[in-house]
Amino acid sequence: MSDTDGLSIPDSVLEKLNKRGIKSSDIRLKTTADLDFYGNPSVIWVFATETKILVIPETGLQEELEFELSRIKRFRIRASVGSAYLQARVDDFFIELVRFTNALRYRFSRLIVQLDLLRQGKPVSDEYINEPHPMTCPVCGLPLQTEKATCPRCARQGPIMFRVLYLLEPYLHWVIIVLLLMFISVALNLLPPKLTQILVDEVLTTRRHVDWLVWIVVALVAAELMRALINMVVGTLTTSIGTLITFDLRKKLFTKLQGLSVDYYDQQSVGTLMTRFSSDVEAFHGFITQAGQGFLLNMFLIAGIGIMLFFLNARLAFFVLIPVPLVLFGTYFFWNKIYPMYFKFWDSQSKISRFLNTVLSGIKVVKAFAQEDKEIKRFEKMANDLKDANRRVNINVAKFNPLMAFLFSTGGLIVWYAGGKTVLANTGFTLGQLMAFLSYTGMFYAPLSQMALMSNWVSSFVTASHRIFEILDTEPQLKDAPNAIRMPRIEGHIRFEHVTFGYDPYQPIIKDVSFEIEPGRLVGIVGKSGSGKTTLVNLICRFYDVQEGAVYIDGKDIRDISSYDLRRQIGLVLQEPFLFRGSIAENISYGRPDASFKEILNAAKAANCHDFIMKLPNGYDTQLREHGSGISGGEKQRIGIARALLCDPPILILDEATSSVDTESEKKIQDALDVLCRNRTTIAIAHRLSTLRGADKIFVVDNGRIAESGTHKELLDMKGIYYRLVMMQTKLTSIETEVG
Amino acid sequence: MEEEKIEKPEVVFLKPDKIKIFRATFGTIHVMVDNNSLYRGVFAVAAFPVSNPTKYISLFYYDERDREQEIGMLEDIDDLTEQQRDLVKQALTRQYFSFEILAINSIKFAYGLLFFDVETDKGTRQFSMRWEGSRALDYAGKGKIILDIFEDRYVLKDISSLSRTEQELFLRYIYW
Numbered sequence: 043m044s045d046t047d048g049l050s051i052p053d054s055v056l057e058k059l060n061k062r063g064i065k066s067s068d069i070r071l072k073t074t075a076d077l078d079f080y081g082n083p084s085v086i087w088v089f090a091t092e093t094k095i096l097v098i099p100e101t102g103l104q105e106e107l108e109f110e111l112s113r114i115k116r117f118r119i120r121a122s123v124g125s126a127y128l129q130a131r132v133d134d135f136f137i138e139l140v141r142f143t144n145a146l147r148y149r150f151s152r153l154i155v156q157l158d159l160l161r162q163g164k165p166v167s168d169e170y171i172n173e174p175h176p177m178t179c180p181v182c183g184l185p186l187q188t189e190k191a192t193c194p195r196c197a198r199q200g201p202i203m204f205r206v207l208y209l210l211e212p213y214l215h216w217v218i219i220v221l222l223l224m225f226i227s228v229a230l231n232l233l234p235p236k237l238t239q240i241l242v243d244e245v246l247t248t249r250r251h252v253d254w255l256v257w258i259v260v261a262l263v264a265a266e267l268m269r270a271l272i273n274m275v276v277g278t279l280t281t282s283i284g285t286l287i288t289f290d291l292r293k294k295l296f297t298k299l300q301g302l303s304v305d306y307y308d309q310q311s312v313g314t315l316m317t318r319f320s321s322d323v324e325a326f327h328g329f330i331t332q333a334g335q336g337f338l339l340n341m342f343l344i345a346g347i348g349i350m351l352f353f354l355n356a357r358l359a360f361f362v363l364i365p366v367p368l369v370l371f372g373t374y375f376f377w378n379k380i381y382p383m384y385f386k387f388w389d390s391q392s393k394i395s396r397f398l399n400t401v402l403s404g405i406k407v408v409k410a411f412a413q414e415d416k417e418i419k420r421f422e423k424m425a426n427d428l429k430d431a432n433r434r435v436n437i438n439v440a441k442f443n444p445l446m447a448f449l450f451s452t453g454g455l456i457v458w459y460a461g462g463k464t465v466l467a468n469t470g471f472t473l474g475q476l477m478a479f480l481s482y483t484g485m486f487y488a489p490l491s492q493m494a495l496m497s498n499w500v501s502s503f504v505t506a507s508h509r510i511f512e513i514l515d516t517e518p519q520l521k522d523a524p525n526a527i528r529m530p531r532i533e534g535h536i537r538f539e540h541v542t543f544g545y546d547p548y549q550p551i552i553k554d555v556s557f558e559i560e561p562g563r564l565v566g567i568v569g570k571s572g573s574g575k576t577t578l579v580n581l582i583c584r585f586y587d588v589q590e591g592a593v594y595i596d597g598k599d600i601r602d603i604s605s606y607d608l609r610r611q612i613g614l615v616l617q618e619p620f621l622f623r624g625s626i627a628e629n630i631s632y633g634r635p636d637a638s639f640k641e642i643l644n645a646a647k648a649a650n651c652h653d654f655i656m657k658l659p660n661g662y663d664t665q666l667r668e669h670g671s672g673i674s675g676g677e678k679q680r681i682g683i684a685r686a687l688l689c690d691p692p693i694l695i696l697d698e699a700t701s702s703v704d705t706e707s708e709k710k711i712q713d714a715l716d717v718l719c720r721n722r723t724t725i726a727i728a729h730r731l732s733t734l735r736g737a738d739k740i741f742v743v744d745n746g747r748i749a750e751s752g753t754h755k756e757l758l759d760m761k762g763i764y765y766r767l768v769m770m771q772t773k774l775t776s777i778e779t780e781v782g
Numbered sequence: 783m784e785e786e787k788i789e790k791p792e793v794v795f796l797k798p799d800k801i802k803i804f805r806a807t808f809g810t811i812h813v814m815v816d817n818n819s820l821y822r823g824v825f826a827v828a829a830f831p832v833s834n835p836t837k838y839i840s841l842f843y844y845d846e847r848d849r850e851q852e853i854g855m856l857e858d859i860d861d862l863t864e865q866q867r868d869l870v871k872q873a874l875t876r877q878y879f880s881f882e883i884l885a886i887n888s889i890k891f892a893y894g895l896l897f898f899d900v901e902t903d904k905g906t907r908q909f910s911m912r913w914e915g916s917r918a919l920d921y922a923g924k925g926k927i928i929l930d931i932f933e934d935r936y937v938l939k940d941i942s943s944l945s946r947t948e949q950e951l952f953l954r955y956i957y958w
Contacts, residue, residue: 079809080872081879083904107808123831124935125879135823136844137808143879145932177931185910185931187894194893386957389915508893745847 049074049172055087058098062108064091071156073149073171075142077125078102086140088128088153090160095130097140107139111161117154119147121549128153148175187512194508206329206507209290213283220279221338223272228342230269232350235481237262243474277335284330291323291510298513303520304585308545318509325506332503340489347486354479355471361460362483365453366490372449373491376442383435390428397424450487457483520587526604532611533596534561534692534723536582540591543581550589551577553746559739561692564724566734568767569743575727578743579695582725583612595693613691615718617698619682621670626655627662629670629681633689641688649684650714651677676711683714694718696726700733708733731768740764794854796841803866811873813841813853821853826873829855832922836860839870880927880935881907886948889955896955898928900936909936918956926956 049072051059056066071090078084084102088095095114097107115131125143128150129136142150149171156166174180179193186193210217241258244251295318351359401408401417408417461476536559544550551574559565567575580586581593584600593600600608613633621629630645631637637645642662646652654677658664670678679699686694696715700708712733718724728734735754742750742757742764750762757764802814806822813821821843829838841853856862859870881902890897895910909930911917919927921937928936941949 077879079876081875081904105809122825122876123878123880124933132808134846135810137810137823138876141876141879143932144934145930147932175932184893185895187912187931382954389957745849747847 049168051087052100055098055100058106059089059096062096062106064089064094064096068092070160071153071166071168071171073153073168074100075128075140075150076146077141077143078104079138079141081125081141088140090157090166092160095139095157109139111157114161117157119150119154119549121147126150145175148177203504205511206326209287209326210283210330212290213286216279216283220276220283223276223279224339224342227269227272227276227339228346230265230272231343231485232346232482233265234262235350235478235485237265238481239472239474239478241474242477243472247473273335276339280331280333280335284327287330288323288327291326292319295319295323295510295513298516301518302516303518304580305519305545306516315513318513322506322509325503326510329503336492340492343485343489344493347482350482351479351486354475354482355461355464358457358461358464358479361456362453362486364456365449365487369446369449369487369491370493372442372446376438380435380438380442383431383438387428387431387435390424390431394421394424394428397421446491450484450491453483453487454480520584520605522605523602527598527602528604529596529598529607529611532607532692535559535594535596536693536723536725537594537597538578538581538591539594541581541588541593542590543577543586543588545577545586551746552581552588554591555746555748556591557741557748557751559723559725561723562721563738564719564726564736566737566740567725567727567743568729568731568734568740568764569749573743574746575743576697579614579697579725579727582693582695583614584608610689611691611693613686613689613694613718613722615679615682615686615694615696615699615715618675619670619678619685621666621678621681623665623667625663625665626658626681629666630662630684630688632685637688642684645684645688646681648714648717649680649687650710651680651684654680676708679711680714683711683718687714687718690722692722694722694724696724696728698727698729700728700730731764731771742767794852796854796856798856798861798863798866801866803862803869805869811869813843815853824853824873826870826877828874828878831878835874839874841873880937883928883936883938886944886952889951891955895931898936902936907936909934913955928956 051066051069051072059066059069068091069089070092071088073088075086075088076083078086078099080103082102084104085100086102086104087098087100089098090096090111093111095109095111097104099106109130109132113132118129118131118136120127120129120136120138121144125141126147127138128140128142129138131137140150152171152173156171160166174183177186178184179186179196181196182193184193184195237258240254245255245258299315348359351362397420401421408414457476457480461471461479464471465473465476538555538557541552541555542550543552555578567578569575581588582595582600584593584603584605587601595603595608610633622632627639627642630642634641643652646655646662654673655662655664666672670681673681683699699715700711708730715726719726726734726737731754734740737754739751740754740757741748742762744763750757750760750764752760758768796815800816802817803824804812804814806812810822811824813824815821821841824841824843827840827842828835829840837858839856839859841856842850843853845851856870859867862870881900881904883900883902885901887899887901887906888897889899891913894913896913897908897910899906899908901907911928911930917929919929921927921939925937925939925941928938930936938944938952941952944952
């Protein structure tokens with residue numbers, strides 16, 4: 043066996059290498075794949091020397107492969123369904139070198155990086171290739187919910203609980219008061235049975251102190267009253283602490299989310315994040331309430347009652363403990379059985395809500411395609427699932443409650459029997475003591491049963507805490523450099539230098555792209571859907587960092603520029619402008635909340651939206667609903683342009699700004715854009731090529747590369763992709779004109 | 783001016799007698815169409831991989847700009863000669879990969895994940911999935927495809943083929 047950098051090469055494989063004249067000292071890179079070409083689990087070795095790449099199977103049905111690195115133009119990963127291949131371009135087509143499951147895609151994407159370095163004669167490392175997958179914890183190997191997430195096992199309950207307690211710190215004085223009040227409340231709980239004992243033994247049976255009757259009753263009333271008052275105060279305080287912590291957490295979460303990079307949102311759905319804000323944060327509130335009014339109180343009660351039981355009669359107290367294991371085990375077993383049933387019930391509920399939301403919002407489509415009966419059948423199935431899930435939960439709860447009541451009563455019955463015998467035997471254990479004992483027994487099982495459920499609510503609380511701390515602990519992928527360059531006024535010179543980027547690092551969208559845009563120029567970007575146009579824009583805004591090469595603004599690498607200065611000076615007009623709930627004036631001044639009324643009016647006028655706004659009954663004070671519903675797409679777009687215009691950015695990006703509106707609206711938007719583009723660097727992505735006739739330069743993006751560039755006329759003369767696109771659109775326009 | 787006819791796009795069906803599928807060096811598959819167009823490094827994709835895995839098989843290649851291009855579609859691979867059929871089947875084997883679940887040893891829930899220990903057509907496997915509805919897809923109306931955290935696929939073709947205990951265990955967590 044040979045072991046260089048951790049992976050041991052078996053002798054059988056070394057032998058095969060030796061037959062090919064390769065010694066273990068020649069190996070620069072090595073790793074293993076887990077499938078052969080036929081999909082059988084196998085161990086297939088991949089080696090690279092200074093000049094060659096070799097594929098040697100240890101097991102599996104695969105032939106050995108050997109290529110000179112100089113013959114290979116490039117490596118890539120091809121994803122198939124459920125697995126992937128390392129491919130090498132040899133001559134003019136790709137050859138599959140090795141197959142692996144998706145679990146190894148990360149490893150092979152890193153192998154490609156190292157192979158490229160090796161071919162350039164740069165230092166390489168096996169450790170880089172065989173690093174743990176970011177979907178697993180580097181410490182304990184536990185799979186993670188998302189890449190590089192905090193490992194819930196390593197951040198187990200201990201630290202989490204400390205962090206939760208740390209959140210309580212600002213309210214520590216209230217917590218101490220709650221604890222003190224709880225002690226008093228428990229003492230008051232224990233008082234009535236003791237008073238009952240005195241009432242029976244001293245007043246009712248022996249009649250030794252008949253005059254005590256009234257005082258005992260007064261004391262009982264006072265104890266109950268005090269207990270009620272204390273419980274009210276404890277309840278108010280715990281709820282207040284819980285609410286304040288919920289408020290603090292929501293604030294922290296929102297601040298954190300605002301600071302995270304766009305790539306974080308690519309991995310998380312909005313729905314998931316909403317859950318963090320609603321149910322997970324609410325779990326904290328539940329925890330404080332439970333801890334205050336449930337867990338701690340129950341714990342003190344069990345301890346206090348236990349002491350009283352043993353104090354009254356130790357022998358009888360042991361009888362009380364007989365049903366305890368049954369109560370604990372029964373509760374635990376029941377909840378483990380019923381817990382997943384609740385999930386099914388909640389899931390059925392949310393499915394029905396989603397279905398209703400979709401079908402009722404799309405009712406016109408349902409009716410237009412005459413699919414009412416089909417939708418009714420789908421609804422019936424979901425309603426049926428909900429009914430079954432609901433029934434299952436309720437039946438189990440209905441079985442459980444009487445069973446627990448029976449277990450509680452057995453304790454009382456045992457005490458009646460054994461205690462009754464003790465009283466009758468005249469051993470000094472009085473009837474009053476028995477009555478008090480029975481009262482304490484009745485109070486003993488209920489908190490015990492609740493404590494048995496503790497593991498459930500603690501685990502759901504800990505899960506919720508993990509999810510919240512996971513967000514709070516997430517570091518933004520794109521951080522400002524420690525000495526980020528402040529650029530209060532950008533000129534607008536943009537340069538891409540050998541930029542390669544992919545949202546999935548295994549699949550580059552932008553491939554080795556270089557271009558330059560002079561300040562104040564209007565540049566068009568055209569290309570088919572998915573060609574990489576919007577990705578170029580995302581890189582200029584530094585929503586993502588390039589994987590290779592660099593993007594420069596005014597000669598500075600954007601990774602070194604303060605992101606606040608960068609984004610503040612880039613205006614973005616999207617295909618679907620995002621309007622917030624609020625007035626039209628607030629939406630226009632979103633990027634410059636300090637703008638004066640006059641500036642807002644001028645921006646709206648220049649963006650061609652002033653006239654329609656003035657026709658609205660509340661003018662600029664018109665309140666828009668979510669996503670600006672209530673006004674047309676063209677009107678929304680012009681508000682978006684007014685917003686960009688008000689910020690007066692030196693770089694303006696128009697991402698399909700006119701593609702989703704009718705021809706008349708397009709004309710108005712185009713007029714607004716002509717004003718907007720003056721005296722600033724403008725990058726316009728457009729499907730409608732007619733809008734780019736006046737551009738200083740047009741880049742044609744194809745399959746992640748700049749395939750052509752030039753003016754409209756130059757590109758037409760080239761008779762390439764642009765020419766074909768223009769011809770296609772001309773045909774379409776003439777058809778539309780004829781039809782129209 | 784000559785009136786230009788706008789053609790309705792249609793799927794190109796490859797006639798078995800007009801194509802030649804053959805294995806070339808390094809296990810790659812080449813396809814010759816009409817004896818004049820040669821496509822190298824061809825791979826196969828099924829249009830209905832679940833409901834009709836041997837019919838409507840599309841053949842693709844990468845053009846000089848690395849873009850996937852469809853050569854055309856084979857209506858039924860049974861219409862091909864045995865040798866060509868085997869090559870297409872091999873190409874499909876290379877395109878699709880999953881572990882078929884035959885039995886469930888255990889499923890445990892922890893940290894928001896389900897930890898599976900299963901018997902598959904490729905031996906015993908342990909894997910974990912995020913406990914979310916989107917990670918268990920329907921398969922042919924009676925089964926499920928489970929995507930683990932690495933996007934590897936585990937297919938349970940028919941839930942009713944499991945033992946009663948295994949079904950209960952499976953449906954306790956995968957009920958969507």
